[in-house]
Amino acid sequence: MDSIEIARLQQYLQTKFGLPDLTIRARPNKDDSAEVYLGDEFIGVIFRDDEDGDVSYDFNMAILEIDLPERPAS
Numbered sequence: 132m133d134s135i136e137i138a139r140l141q142q143y144l145q146t147k148f149g150l151p152d153l154t155i156r157a158r159p160n161k162d163d164s165a166e167v168y169l170g171d172e173f174i175g176v177i178f179r180d181d182e183d184g185d186v187s188y189d190f191n192m193a194i195l196e197i198d199l200p201e202r203p204a205s
Contacts (some may be wrong), residue, residue, distance in 0.1 A: 132157065134157070136179070137155050137157060137165055140165070140177060141155040144190075152169060154167075155167055156168060158176075163178060163179050165177050167192070175190055175191050176191050177191075178191065
């Protein structure tokens, strides 16, 4: 992904989620994906899919169970 594409995606996600501190950064040696950060925290990867001239993006975010709030007591 080039810098213009990354900037467009970043603006879209910042607006869509209301998160002005969300940033997208190019990945070294990868041109089909970029890293997504919330502040300084890495939260996922966005992949570019260019199939038959139709471009789409897939945002993949892994959530660790240890990062979730504790379960309420029963």
